[in-house]
Amino acid sequence: MSGVRLLAAATTPSLRRAVFGGDDDDLDEGGLRAALALCDPDGPADLGGRGDLWVCAPSQAALQTARALGHDDPVVEKALADPGYGTWSGLGLGDVAGTDPDGLQTWLSDPGAAPHGGESLTAVRQRAGAWLDSQREQRTVAVAHPVVIRAALTHALGLPDAAVWQLDVAPLSLIRLTHRTSRWHVSFPPAG
Template structure:
């Protein structure tokens, strides 16, 4: 736990991760959609994401669009992958209230009882922000709303607007192939927990690797998990 902090949403993606993401843009489509030929793409210089609102031209092309968490690291990663961005507030990391940006160790020393309660009770929010359960429910409500979204249709009346300068056209979801979402680990865990029918404290035990791929698909019974922690090789 040493060195770990409660996120603020303004943390930047590290340069090495962005460079890897830019290389992944060349092969990501073939991993997400087997049978899709890879393309070299034209990523920007390693470690330097495109300017806001200017997606790169990776394998998805200029029209490639992803739902993206509002956190800075997620937005930078989407740019490095060559994707236009539709930012979705519901995909944000939990609101940690007064603990935002603080080191875990500092919170434990200052208020060990509240920290222990936060770890043990999914409905506890001693920091004044969101509880584990509230954050997970927020994500789940948004995911469930996709069931009513025709494949490839990003710009329905109640859909979030694309960032200025990005494309609102259908992306990799067109043709019924599903959506691409770029988000943080807590969101991935919330979706997997929902698919498995377990609570957020159990889902928190799942280790999700950086820049890994997770696939879930809707079914009549709920959601099916295709894979977790799949790596795309640059």
Template sequence: MLVTLIAAARSCSPLDVRFDDDRPLDTAGWYAVERAVPVLAPLAAAELRYCSPTACSRQTGDVLGLAPLAQLALRDCDMGRWRGMTLQQVVAREPAAVDNWLQDPRSAPHGGEPLLSFVSRVGGWLDTRPVGPDGRVVAVTEPSVIKAAMLYVLKAPPDSYWRTEVYPLSVVSLSGGRGQWHLRLG
């Protein structure tokens, strides 16, 4: 099986990124995804096409011609009471909690989902995907979900999550299945 993950186009300026955000694409995001159509539209040929339930993921998928089916397992990490806040706002209010969250992948000082649970949820989705006749799956989701998928596939230590960047409209391909995944670049 080949799973291609596409990072949703941006929904806000980089300085206004909020935890567990569900805003629609902003103007720059619309323009970026429209420019990406010639390169990414061929992915719509995949039999199985999904997206996270966020507005920006659905809109990115629709512009690309994917007509994706929303999957709850592809949603961003549940950030509990930090939802809708920027990292800067949370650091100003709860600096010790942020330190704990960044250092302990089992912690959830925000009352939401620990990093390890998030990575396991995304990995579970990968491992249980049905295989279409063509063996291809495409999903549009938040960059954080793609980071979690890469962590799962590579069996990388949890702190690798914090050292990985995924930009809007980045594409990552994973081949294999059920715990035997390989990261494909290029």
């Protein structure tokens, strides 16, 4: 049985402002403090054992989150990268809503669409899902942008691509998955 923990990276200024492709920002002060608080040995986080493999998306936010949690040299995994947002990169959600409302609506309603010329959410799900499936025999903690965590979770549960919008993943959310009986299972540990 494997144990994969999906950890959403801590907040950055771009994430707080809903900027497309803003995952290369440094963590903001609140995000860094929140990540450091997870290191508290009396805290509720179940971040796995010391022998677990730590991997992270190739972004400052993911790397700095892992480092704040005491893992200075995580394996950088391109399959966990934030989506490529093409012409929307660096723009806020409000900016895109004002300049390309039809494209935004298409993107929000059709996970296979990429009106920005970048990567569709279906493509993100496929690459994140393929990576997740490669971890079936591993004990891994993976740090990535919340949308990538949503895509991986959608894959793990066998949900339709559009379900990515039905899952809310806040920064520093921790989702524990196990692989047994030929499928992924989501584990909800007790509080406290």
